[in-house]
Amino acid sequence: NAGVMQNPRHLVRRRGQEARLRCSPMKGHSHVYWYRQLPEEGLKFMVYLQKENIIDESGMPKERFSAEFPKEGPSILRIQQVVRGDSAAYFCASSVEVGEQYFGPGTRLTVT
Amino acid sequence: DQQVKQNSPSLSVQEGRISILNCDYTNSMFDYFLWYKKYPAEGPTFLISISSIKDKNEDGRFTVFLNKSAKHLSLHIVPSQPGDSAVYFCAASTSNDYKLSFGAGTTVTVRA
Numbered sequence: 001n002a003g004v005m006q007n008p009r010h011l012v013r014r015r016g017q018e019a020r021l022r023c024s025p026m027k028g029h030s031h032v033y034w035y036r037q038l039p040e041e042g043l044k045f046m047v048y049l050q051k052e053n054i055i056d057e058s059g060m061p062k063e064r065f066s067a068e069f070p071k072e073g074p075s076i077l078r079i080q081q082v083v084r085g086d087s088a089a090y091f092c093a094s095s096v097e098v099g100e101q102y103f104g105p106g107t108r109l110t111v112t
Numbered sequence: 113d114q115q116v117k118q119n120s121p122s123l124s125v126q127e128g129r130i131s132i133l134n135c136d137y138t139n140s141m142f143d144y145f146l147w148y149k150k151y152p153a154e155g156p157t158f159l160i161s162i163s164s165i166k167d168k169n170e171d172g173r174f175t176v177f178l179n180k181s182a183k184h185l186s187l188h189i190v191p192s193q194p195g196d197s198a199v200y201f202c203a204a205s206t207s208n209d210y211k212l213s214f215g216a217g218t219t220v221t222v223r224a
Contacts, residue, residue: 004155033210042116042201042214043156056211091155098210103148103155 002027004094004104005074012110019079019086021107025094032075033101034067037089049075082111115139116204118215126223131189133218135202138183142204146212147176147187150199159200160187163207192222 005024013019025032030051035043046059049069057067064082069075079086089108093101117136125131133147143164148156162169162176162185169176175188189196202215 006155009153031210035212035214040216042114042118042203042216043212044214045211048210059211093155095210100158101210101212103157105153105155 004029004092004102006090006092006104006107008107009105010108010110012112013082014112015083016081019082019109019111021077021079021090021092021109023075023077023092023094023104025075025092026102029094029096029102031095031098032069033093033095034075034077035091035093037091037106039088043091046077079109082109084111087111114216115142115213116202116215118202118218120218121216122219122221124221124223125192127194128191131187131192131196131220131222133187133189133200133202133220135185135187135215136183137185137204137213139204139213140183141206142213144205144207145176145178145185146203146205147174148201148203148214150201150217156201189220192220194222194224196220197222 032049034046037043047067048056064080066078089106091106092104095101146161147159149159150156160171160174178185199217199219201217203212
């Protein structure tokens with residue numbers, strides 16, 4: 001079952017450390033989206049990428065957050081100098097074209 | 113700014129009865145609406161959708177109703193089954209946009 005894969009599933013970081021979250025889209029999908037779900041809230045759009053291009057990062061915090069989707073390998077969401085408020089579930093989704101998005105199982109980030 | 117709202121955080125229903133989940137939205141530009149189902153430790157999975165040109169869409173036990181004038185949609189599950197116990201998210205977008213706006217979710221528990 002070649003669904004969207006995310007790793008790690010759980011990540012614990014101390015304040016000030018870096019967090020790297022990985023997403024491998026479904027086979028044949030070249031569009032990747034990252035969403036964040038804070039406790040008691042719905043998923044919120046962060047960024048939309050195609051291979052080697054950031055198409056829309058309007059939902060990304062301006063500082064400390066970055067994303068990439070290289071020609072080879074998974075998409076990476078990188079959070080530098082994490083703070084407690086970054087604790088959340090981060091979901092990646094992928095699609096063939098702009099259309100139905102298939103979600104991965106998420107990475108639960110805990111900042112201590 | 114929460115553009116999609118699910119005001120009931122939880123719903124308990126007896127097996128075999130109807131589950132009705134509600135969702136309200138504020139952005140009049142939304143014209144495509146989706147429901148996702150999420151089990152613990154998994155990502156959201158697409159359930160059913162409706163575009164604004166329709167007011168009802170049915171797929172097996174699941175029916176979505178859209179009231180554009182009230183900016184309200186609902187999901188009906190008939191009959192409810194124990195496997196339906198999950199968190200249900202309402203989401204919306206404009207038809208040309210990839211960004212999904214999610215509600216906070218409703219946790220459905222189906223009692224045997």
